[in-house]
Amino acid sequence: xxxxxxxxxxxxxxxxxxxxxxxxxxxxxxxxxxxxxxxxxxxxxxxxxxxxxxxxxxxxxxxxxxxxxxxxxxxxxxxxxxxxxxxxxxxxxxxxxxxxxxxxxxxxxxxxxxxxxxxxxxxxxxxxxxxxxxxxxxxxxxxxxxxxxxxxxxxxxxxxxxxxxxxxxxxxxxxxxxxxxxxxxxxxxxxxxxxxxxxxxxxxxxxxxxxxxxxxxxxxxxxxxxxxxxxxxxxxxxxxxxxxxxxxxxxxxxxxxxxxxxxxxxxxxxxxxxxxxxxxxxxxxxxxxxxxxxxxxxxxxxxxxxxxxxxxxxxxxxxxxxxxxxxxxxxxxxxxxxxxxxxxxxxxxxxxxxxxxxxxxxxxxxxxxxxxxxxxxxxxxxxxxxxxxxxxxxxxxxxxxxxxxxxxxxxxxxxxxxxxxxxxxxxxxxxxxxxxxxx
Ligand code: PLP
Numbered sequence: 001x002x003x004x005x006x007x008x009x010x011x012x013x014x015x016x017x018x019x020x021x022x023x024x025x026x027x028x029x030x031x032x033x034x035x036x037x038x039x040x041x042x043x044x045x046x047x048x049x050x051x052x053x054x055x056x057x058x059x060x061x062x063x064x065x066x067x068x069x070x071x072x073x074x075x076x077x078x079x080x081x082x083x084x085x086x087x088x089x090x091x092x093x094x095x096x097x098x099x100x101x102x103x104x105x106x107x108x109x110x111x112x113x114x115x116x117x118x119x120x121x122x123x124x125x126x127x128x129x130x131x132x133x134x135x136x137x138x139x140x141x142x143x144x145x146x147x148x149x150x151x152x153x154x155x156x157x158x159x160x161x162x163x164x165x166x167x168x169x170x171x172x173x174x175x176x177x178x179x180x181x182x183x184x185x186x187x188x189x190x191x192x193x194x195x196x197x198x199x200x201x202x203x204x205x206x207x208x209x210x211x212x213x214x215x216x217x218x219x220x221x222x223x224x225x226x227x228x229x230x231x232x233x234x235x236x237x238x239x240x241x242x243x244x245x246x247x248x249x250x251x252x253x254x255x256x257x258x259x260x261x262x263x264x265x266x267x268x269x270x271x272x273x274x275x276x277x278x279x280x281x282x283x284x285x286x287x288x289x290x291x292x293x294x295x296x297x298x299x300x301x302x303x304x305x306x307x308x309x310x311x312x313x314x315x316x317x318x319x320x321x322x323x324x325x326x327x328x329x330x331x332x333x334x335x336x337x338x339x340x341x342x343x344x345x346x347x348x349x350x351x352x353x354x355x356x357x358x359x360x361x362x363x364x365x366x367x368x369x370x371x372x373x374x375x376x377x378x379x380x381x382x383x384x385x386x387x388x389x390x391x392x393x394x395x396x397x398x399x400x401x402x403x404x405x406x407x408x409x410x411x412x413x414x415x416x417x418x419x420x421x422x423x424x425x426x427x428x429x430x431x432x433x434x435x436x437x438x439x
Contacts, residue, residue, distance in 0.1 A: 001044060002426065003400025004052040010034040011049030032390070032404065033397040040067025043416050043423050045402070054427050055402045058416045061228070061260050061370070064287030065331045066416040072290045072327050079323035086319075088117060089312040095322035102329055106269055107298045109278040114304040116297040117317025121259035121285035122150025124295035125222070128281045129154045130311055132220035132253045135303045140213055141173075142204070142221040142252075144181040145188070146230030146407065149222060149257055158222050161229045161407075177213060179203060181227060182235025185363040185374065185382070193236040200235075201242040215250035220281070225271035228260035231407020232372025234365045240275035253280040253303065259295075260370075263287035264332040264417050267341030267368030274367060287417075290328045294321040336417040337368075344368040347413065347424050354432055360388055360439050362409075371413040372406060384409035388438050395434035401427050 010018060014036040038048045043066055045055050058064065065072055079095070088096055100115035107113065116127045133139055141158065143149065149158040151165065157173035159165060166172065180188035182200050189199055209215045221243065227233040247254040256279035261271035265287060272279055280303060285295035294317065348366050351373060355361040362376035375389035376382050386409050393411065396403045406412040415427070 005400040013048040042066040043419050053400050053402050056415045057402050057404045061414040062286040063291045065290045066418040075323040075327040079320045088317045093319050095319045096317045099322045112301050118295040118313045119293040120295045122152045122155040124283035124297045125149045125155040127297035128255045128283050134306050136219040138219040140175040140218045146181050146227050148229035182239040183233045198242045218252045220253040220255045222255045224257045225261050231410040232412050240277040244277045255281040257283050259285045264337035265370045289321045289325040292321040292324040340368040340417040372410040374410050391438040392434045395437045399430045401430040
């Protein structure tokens with residue numbers, strides 16, 4: 001299959017929907033281009049005018065097994081014809097137990113765990129924050145500049161990605177302290193790894209605990225293994241070991257937000273496995289159920305010991321989403337995680353060649369099929385170039401490749417994990433054409 005896009009997108013059907021969208025849909029969404037998607041198959045989507053696009057976004061890293069994987073569709077249909085909802089708040093579901101058992105097995109840190117199910121990433125993080133406070137009896141949390149943990153008030157208090165996401169919403173939790181992330185390409189301290197001694201973590205003991213908050217008041221540190229919305233930022237090799245040793249020393253819970261990085265995207269089931277560190281709490285959503293709404297907060301039984309009634313969700317862990325998740329995990333384990341690793345490696349090699357050729361391509365970083373490249377004014381100054389970044393995304397769209405930005409100046413590649421080598425090559429070819437056009 002190849003991309004197929006005429007010159008006049010959006011076409012007539014799309015234009016009509018865009019008009020009605022403007023009339024009736026809340027204006028808070030920030031869509032980068034007018035893609036009105038009607039159907040999808042694998043790594044491909046079609047818009048309402050029949051134009052075919054290669055999808056390097058996977059619905060924001062969510063359709064891990066590709067669009068409408070036939071086995072996932074079958075699992076959803078079978079379950080939908082038996083039972084859609086009773087509510088896990090008051091009734092039991094066998095599929096929820098099956099999925100929780102599976103997650104307890106595959107999440108690093110031993111099988112003695114419990115799972116809380118919600119419907120989204122933000123709910124998974126809300127649950128983690130409430131649980132961390134409840135189980136430690138402490139109120140404060142540490143999070144990082146550039147982090148994105150969701151948009152409900154608790155999660156938004158942890159998020160520090162873009163000020164527009166907080167502007168106008170009044171007071172958030174005052175008990176969250178943000179510090180710079182391990183972002184070596186643009187180190188906030190102007191230091192260089194490893195001679196920095198991982199100062200971005202050391203600063204906790206050296207400054208924060210001494211001057212701002214006593215560590216025995218901190219319930220949790222919330223961290224993404226690779227910052228997603230922040231710009232696909234990968235911290236240095238010893239970052240998480242350092243972080244883990246500090247949390248262990250002070251009885252702070254290390255909450256690892258794998259909402260975007262999890263479920264095979266980075267070539268391992270969970271990205272934190274690249275650093276060999278065991279989280280205390282892990283949060284999951286996006287790719288867990290191939291596009292069905294599901295979020296999970298997974299913690300050791302000793303931590304998840306809140307009493308009945310302490311937390312719940314009407315829809316959370318509904319049986320249709322659980323059926324989709326169980327099938328998704330089966331497909332991931334039976335080849336898609338490995339495919340993400342292999343195809344991701346070859347994409348990184350090809351992108352590295354492009355970075356050497358084109359002056360506006362700056363830092364390239366990635367694991368598996370979670371790859372980002374920064375668009376800069378030039379390699380020497382490293383100055384962000386958001387206009388050209390956005391221009392490349394637009395050019396790619398016109399040529400039939402769906403891309404998204406991340407952070408101030410990064411282009412992210414987060415295709416479905418079943419992407420073939422041929423599809424990867426096609427997408428990167430369009431990406432390079434778009435870079436040339438914009439530069
Ligand atoms: N955490 C991370 C790392 C995310 O990338 C996102 C969404 O992009 C969220 C949490 C919030 O997820 P949701 O949009 O499902 O609430």
